[in-house]
Amino acid sequence: MAAAAARLDAHVTPRVCFVWYENTRAGWQPIPGTGCAHYVAHQKNIRYGSQGQKCVAGYTFRVAPCLTGLTQVTGGLGAVQVGDIWVSVARDHTGIVTGVVPPAAGAAANTPPAISITHASSGQKKEKKTRDAAPTCSPSR
Amino acid sequence: MNATGVFKAVAAAALGCALLSCCASTTPPPKSDTAAASAAATNEVVWYLKGAERQAETYDQRREIRRALEDLASLPAAELRRKRYADASMQPGQWSLATLLQKYFVPADLHSIDEQRLYDDAQRPEARTVVRAQIQAIDENRQATP
Numbered sequence: 001m002a003a004a005a006a007r008l009d010a011h012v013t014p015r016v017c018f019v020w021y022e023n024t025r026a027g028w029q030p031i032p033g034t035g036c037a038h039y040v041a042h043q044k045n046i047r048y049g050s051q052g053q054k055c056v057a058g059y060t061f062r063v064a065p066c067l068t069g070l071t072q073v074t075g076g077l078g079a080v081q082v083g084d085i086w087v088s089v090a091r092d093h094t095g096i097v098t099g100v101v102p103p104a105a106g107a108a109a110n111t112p113p114a115i116s117i118t119h120a121s122s123g124q125k126k127e128k129k130t131r132d133a134a135p136t137c138s139p140s141r
Numbered sequence: 142m143n144a145t146g147v148f149k150a151v152a153a154a155a156l157g158c159a160l161l162s163c164c165a166s167t168t169p170p171p172k173s174d175t176a177a178a179s180a181a182a183t184n185e186v187v188w189y190l191k192g193a194e195r196q197a198e199t200y201d202q203r204r205e206i207r208r209a210l211e212d213l214a215s216l217p218a219a220e221l222r223r224k225r226y227a228d229a230s231m232q233p234g235q236w237s238l239a240t241l242l243q244k245y246f247v248p249a250d251l252h253s254i255d256e257q258r259l260y261d262d263a264q265r266p267e268a269r270t271v272v273r274a275q276i277q278a279i280d281e282n283r284q285a286t287p
Contacts, residue, residue, distance in 0.1 A: 009229065009244075020251050033247035034196040034229070052251050062194045062247055064284070090282045093198045122229035122244075123199045 001056075004028035011120050013039055017057035031055060037063045039120035040085060040094050063087060063094050077112040078102075086117045095119025185258040186213070186268035189242060190275055192249035192287035201231050202245070207279050209241050214272040218260035246275075249287065 004019040004027070012018050012035040019028045031038070040046065041059035048065040055061055066085060073079055084097040099116030197203045205227050212224055221238055228235035229244065236244065239256040262268050278285035 011229075022251075022253055026253060029253050030243075031247070031251070032243045033194070034198065034245065036196055036198070063196065064194060090195075090203075090279075091284050092195050092203075119198075121198060123202065123231075 001028045004030050009035070009122060011035065011122055013120055014042055014057075017055040017059070018061070019056060020052075031061055033061060034093070034120065034122040035061065036094050036120045036122070037061050037066050040066050040096055043096055044085065063091050066094055067091075077115065080113070080115055086119075093119065184265055184268050185255050185262040186265075187262075187271050188250070188252070189248045189254055189259075190246060190285075191271045193246040193275075193285070195246055195275065195278065195284060197245055198229075201227075202229060203279055205231070206241065206245050207276060209238050210272050210276045210279075213238060213263050214269045214276070218264060221260040221263060222256075 001019055002016070005016045008015050008018055008030050018031045018035055018038055020031055021027070022029050038055055038059060038061040041055075041061065042057075044066070046060050046066050046068075047054065047058050048068045049060045049062070053060060053062060053065065060066060067087065070085065073081075073084055080097055080100055082097055082100055085094060086097055087094045095117040096119070097115060098118040099114070101114040101116075103111035103113060195206065197206060209224075209226050212221060216224070224238055225234040226236045226238065226241045227233045237256070239254045239259055242259075243254055263272070274285045
């Protein structure tokens, strides 16, 4: 099990549970995918799915189940709050809103808040915090 | 990163409990004989990609996935075995096609790819249909339908 976890890419977090048991010959194997949903699931305690859809610790590792029971934030970017789950248009990457900074006093009208998203970044090979100054989500809570 | 969907949790998170239970279970789950028999009778490409969830972070990653899928749907097995693709950080020539699929696709039913079968099975029409569906999903910026 530890050997399989050691083969995971550096950005996967948490690591030790992102494995599955294939059979007696192959033993433990890394779970496929980037681990983005697995990171969010651990942070948000998301455990939807059958045994084959969850990590050893019982958290989902697919994006779609991470959205189960959630409603899309509406009301504009000003309605986004820390702790909300972010997902890409194609539903192929996900993260957590970890910062919302309102526009400075005197900023132009309609200036959106600066939104930070923390996600397991396969591209950067680490847990990454992205400052997203102009997200395009359509508000309507 | 463009945020195009932000979702609000209905229930509160319980981060502390989540991390505490992270390493709790080391007992292997049972693997059914039916599943193993089904695997042997199924096209390896179809089994892995049909209903699989694509996971990718950047435009470059999606472009590399698409390039690999185009190869999978069109090249002979011998050539597929030789092909190498950029890894997630876009270092070229790092991953075989089988490795790329496992890095970016979560299959509907977990299993490791049999690389020997993968490239031979890719030549079959049913495999190319599934691969084409995944390519179309990338082009349309969505997940492929199962």
